[in-house]
Amino acid sequence: xxGVTQTPKHLITATGQRVTLRxxxxxxxxSVYWYQQSLDQGLQFLIxxxxxxxxxxxxxxxxxxxxxxxxxxxxxxxxxxxxxxSALYFCASSVDLSDTQYFxxxxxxxxx
Amino acid sequence: xxxxxxxxxxxxxxxxxxxxxxCDYTNSMFDYFLWYKKYPAEGPTFLISISSIKDKNEDGRFxxxxxxxxxxxxxxxxxxxxxxxxVYFCAAPASGxxxxxxxxxxxxxxxxx
Numbered sequence: 001x002x003g004v005t006q007t008p009k010h011l012i013t014a015t016g017q018r019v020t021l022r023x024x025x026x027x028x029x030x031s032v033y034w035y036q037q038s039l040d041q042g043l044q045f046l047i048x049x050x051x052x053x054x055x056x057x058x059x060x061x062x063x064x065x066x067x068x069x070x071x072x073x074x075x076x077x078x079x080x081x082x083x084x085x086s087a088l089y090f091c092a093s094s095v096d097l098s099d100t101q102y103f104x105x106x107x108x109x110x111x112x
Numbered sequence: 113x114x115x116x117x118x119x120x121x122x123x124x125x126x127x128x129x130x131x132x133x134x135c136d137y138t139n140s141m142f143d144y145f146l147w148y149k150k151y152p153a154e155g156p157t158f159l160i161s162i163s164s165i166k167d168k169n170e171d172g173r174f175x176x177x178x179x180x181x182x183x184x185x186x187x188x189x190x191x192x193x194x195x196x197x198x199v200y201f202c203a204a205p206a207s208g209x210x211x212x213x214x215x216x217x218x219x220x221x222x223x224x225x
Contacts, residue, residue, distance in 0.1 A: 042217035056212045090155050103155035
């Protein structure tokens with residue numbers, strides 16, 4: 001158990017809908033990262049927050065947004081969902097800005 | 113542009129033998145590397161790391177070697193066990209002021225009993 005929690009574990013929705021994925025980092029970790037893993041693909045970095053502020057953006061679509069709250073949990077919002085958004089979404093946390101990241105179990109999103 | 117590359121998508125090894133997983137990088141500003149292990153339907157688990165000030169780091173059956181001049185690192189697993197069967201990712205968590213972590217595409221290791 002990495003100490004990072006993600007909810008929900010599974011999510012099935014329809015095209016055009018909007019969903020919110022939630023992540024709680026390890027106690028004491030200030031950094032939260034979001035990744036997408038599509039079938040047979042590696043981990044695609046989406047976005048990084050540190051202590052409530054956005055620090056880096058990767059290949060994140062404009063339909064996706066994220067935030068980190070004062071209690072350090074983070075939410076990833078996916079809107080106008082398309083079939084191609086079906087993937088595993090992982091959250092990771094680390095103590096500092098460039099430290100070892102610890103991953104949650106992931107949220108499997110299926111868009112029908 | 114893939115700054116961290118794992119050119120072997122899969123590797124098959126006999127139990128008890130050595131597994132060698134390779135990783136190449138292009139950005140000379142990377143100064144810290146990580147290996148993660150991932151089982152299906154689970155999140156990646158941190159395995160071992162190495163700083164650019166070292167050329168080797170060992171943890172039990174796992175050893176990571178770093179060749180800075182060749183921009184190459186490798187993960188050695190000795191002896192390999194069936195429970196080591198997983199996907200292994202090489203990663204550079206940050207590079208010279210940029211906090212964009214970069215992961216390789218992963219190598220799927222299968223250890224046969």
